[in-house]
Amino acid sequence: MEIVTSNSINVNPSIFLVRLIARIITPGSPVSNSNTPSVDFQVRGPFSVGVLFTKMQTLPTVLVRPGEADRVIAGHPWIYSGSIIRLTAPAEDGALVQLKDHRQRFLGVGFYNSKSKINVRVIAPEKVEVDRRFFVDRIRAALQVRKRHLPDATSFRVVNAESDFLSGLIVDKYSDVLVVQISSLGMDQRKPLIVEALQEIFSPRAIVERSEASFRKFEGLAEANGILAGSLEGAVPIELNGLKFDVDISGGHKTGLYLDQQKNYRLVAELIRSGQVLDCFSFMGGFALHCARAGAAQVHGLDQSVEANAAAQRHAQNNALADKCTFETVNVFDWLKAQTAVRPHERVVPKFDGIILDPPSFTRTRSAIPDAMRGYKEIHLRALKLLRPGGTLATFCCSHHVDAEMFEAVILEAAFDARRILRRVATYTQSPDHPILPSVPETEYLKGYAYEVAV
Numbered sequence: 001m002e003i004v005t006s007n008s009i010n011v012n013p014s015i016f017l018v019r020l021i022a023r024i025i026t027p028g029s030p031v032s033n034s035n036t037p038s039v040d041f042q043v044r045g046p047f048s049v050g051v052l053f054t055k056m057q058t059l060p061t062v063l064v065r066p067g068e069a070d071r072v073i074a075g076h077p078w079i080y081s082g083s084i085i086r087l088t089a090p091a092e093d094g095a096l097v098q099l100k101d102h103r104q105r106f107l108g109v110g111f112y113n114s115k116s117k118i119n120v121r122v123i124a125p126e127k128v129e130v131d132r133r134f135f136v137d138r139i140r141a142a143l144q145v146r147k148r149h150l151p152d153a154t155s156f157r158v159v160n161a162e163s164d165f166l167s168g169l170i171v172d173k174y175s176d177v178l179v180v181q182i183s184s185l186g187m188d189q190r191k192p193l194i195v196e197a198l199q200e201i202f203s204p205r206a207i208v209e210r211s212e213a214s215f216r217k218f219e220g221l222a223e224a225n226g227i228l229a230g231s232l233e234g235a236v237p238i239e240l241n242g243l244k245f246d247v248d249i250s251g252g253h254k255t256g257l258y259l260d261q262q263k264n265y266r267l268v269a270e271l272i273r274s275g276q277v278l279d280c281f282s283f284m285g286g287f288a289l290h291c292a293r294a295g296a297a298q299v300h301g302l303d304q305s306v307e308a309n310a311a312a313q314r315h316a317q318n319n320a321l322a323d324k325c326t327f328e329t330v331n332v333f334d335w336l337k338a339q340t341a342v343r344p345h346e347r348v349v350p351k352f353d354g355i356i357l358d359p360p361s362f363t364r365t366r367s368a369i370p371d372a373m374r375g376y377k378e379i380h381l382r383a384l385k386l387l388r389p390g391g392t393l394a395t396f397c398c399s400h401h402v403d404a405e406m407f408e409a410v411i412l413e414a415a416f417d418a419r420r421i422l423r424r425v426a427t428y429t430q431s432p433d434h435p436i437l438p439s440v441p442e443t444e445y446l447k448g449y450a451y452e453v454a455v
């Protein structure tokens, strides 16, 4: 089976979409004018099957090269320009096309975009009408997955693009407010249908678009931010695992929360629940607050963002944990270096019973992997020196290009250099509202481990 080549991975805009889009929300600009929704088949009724069939015959057909079909059948929705033999008729950008293999066997339907490296994003393995009902059904199906795996959550990712067979669409639910991120032309043209479907399912207070420019430019789209429905004033109060946070969705600066760690907050706090705790790259205080509530005596968070630390401090206050939590605005690399700097023949005095490392992705491309590995090694080496024997390290990597084995290998190198022997006590992955389809490797990006310092 052919999977996307490393070459195409390097340049592909959607690979990092899952976490990076979640991790970056950029300053506001007016909502872009979306095109009229394209309803491909209008006719319903007793003859709809026949009519659909006739109409489907008129869809432009994209023929793909030998070897491409298996990947599509397995669930991978991207068709690169290099994989296409030809189109049987001209297709408009954003329009629905049908996909066939080189022997004219039907593979599915998808959105066409000649301006993107991904010429077709497959949307269904069968012939479908992409109308409001289609979006309602798809989004409801995604919601069922969340209800099954996160039954108590009120804030979560409702739609995670490729993971939910809606390539180019992300929908986050922050309590009664929905945040939509659209990164493909096909989805962008159907924005009104998506908004209607979301209103039908959730009746939200507001639907806000935060579609980030860097992903959209690959599809020939401009940045789009603004309120799509309802109204919104101020931050949105939400709860994660019973802890209160507020999310500034309408504000101008970077915001949002890393919903992909929701389950891990709970799991990590089961292991780190006493003594002195260090939360590196603490952002809004997710891990710090969960560990403080679980029983840690003191938690110190480190982040380079002044706004993030102010929010984290506010969250600590709102959860009556302010006496246990401090947040410092620093570069984590510099801070760890300063704490572990000793004269020759001196030893670092370990101060912490629990340390969390949850940095941003250190690499966006395969070629930058060696630099990323040096970064991971450095923070692990220094963190391990600061961890007391018996202490727990919970560490995460959200870079798609660094897999779980590579990640653990670099942690073990750091442990070797720090002369620590580790006992692995937990393995983590992204929360289940960011589903992983093994046949679409790009859907898996977050991995993590917890270790105790055995010696």
Ligand code: SAH
Binding pocket: 257, 258, 261, 280, 281, 282, 283, 284, 285, 286, 287, 302, 303, 304, 305, 308, 330, 331, 332, 333, 358, 359, 360
């Ligand atoms: N643990 C957080 C998510 C961290 S995201 C959570 O669960 O919510 C990465 C964070 O690292 C961002 O808040 C960013 O501001 C911060 N950051 C990135 N590089 C940094 C550096 N070198 N030093 C300190 N903070 C950094």
